[in-house]
Amino acid sequence: MSTTSATEPRWLSSQEQHAWRAYLRGSRLLEAALDRDLQSHGVQLSEYEIISMLSEAPGRRLRMSSLADLVVQSRSRLTHTAVRLERRGWVRRESCLEDRRGVELVLTEEGWTAVQDMARVHVESVRRNLVDTMPPELFLALGSAMAAVETAITRSGSAGVCSEVE
The missing domain is CATH 1.20.5 (Single alpha-helices involved in coiled-coils or other helix-helix interfaces)
Structure with a gap:
């Protein structure tokens, strides 16, 4: 066995390379289109995703660490986004109901109304794009x-x- 084969990656075939690049470009264009359509409500896709997840959660609340995992964001990024959403009156942070050590993000009634309005725009965008x-x-x-x-x-x-x- 040659030493180069042990250190060489398994290079993509031309078909795999084509599929990979199509995925990258398509996924980036899709995210940009979904984000652009939500701008009519003054929100970014990442903000919508957070309040959407909260709207589907029991009691419309989730532990911040669990929410960060769900939306694949760092905890610090989620905290910054939560601050923006709090300023709009759509969410509030509260101590966890179960153990009081953690923090939960809770969707407010105003946030519930907003996410219902945005959902119509978002689902149309997902369908179209x-x-x-x-x-x-x-x-x-x-x-x-x-x-x-x-x-x-x-x-x-x-x-x-x-x-x-x-």
Whole structure:
């Protein structure tokens, strides 16, 4: 066995390279389009994602550390975003109901109303820019593929590293 093969990465084939670059460009364009459409409500996609997650949580509240993991943001970035959302009156930070040591982010009634209005814009944007651009079976395959990526990264232990990147 040669020493170079042990240190050389498994290079992508031309087909894999093409697919990878299409994924990168497409995912960045998609995020930009979704973000642009939410600007009609004066929010960024990352802000919408946070209040959307809160709107679906029991009691419309989540521990900040759990929320940071869900939206793949560092805790410090989530805190900065929470401050902006608090200024709008959409969320408030409270001591955790269970142990009082942690902090939970709670969606206010004003935030609940706002997220319901934004959801209409967001779902239309998701449909127009992603779901309706491909046959249903391809969209479902995309979801399965990304679930496999999530599982592999989570099992490898690198998910914690990702959530600390800003």
